[in-house]
Amino acid sequence: MGRGREAIMQDTLFSDIDTSIKFWYACYFLSNTVLLISSAVVIVVPVLTGANVIPRKWGFLSAACGALLAYLGLGGVSASFIKARNDLQMAKYQYYTDKDRNKLMAAYGRAKELASYVPAMPAMTDKGQQPVQPPQKSP
16 A cells, blocks of 8 residues: 555656656746847847837837846846756656655755746945945044
């Protein structure tokens, strides 16, 4: 009875891993597509407005795409998705040779952490400035 439960858990683990591998590849494809289209818009729209092919009012589209690229950091996001996918796929192949479930679970956790993406605001720091200290009262 215990062996059957372990086999079901193993099947669920492999199903989750296979789904994650496919999902992360789809996310990689989607983020790369958005990255390429936005990059093309950032480059092509100013050229077309400068050549008077399209009205200048469409220049905001280039700025919006540039801001989107800067905020989302899609180049790094794409790299994280594909690295998580590849790492998990390698861990799955290694599992077939050494049958160490703990290694597979650890690799799955690392891959999930790598592929989790939350856009963060860029830090606004001035490296050359010293912290401002309040004025000292004289005795």
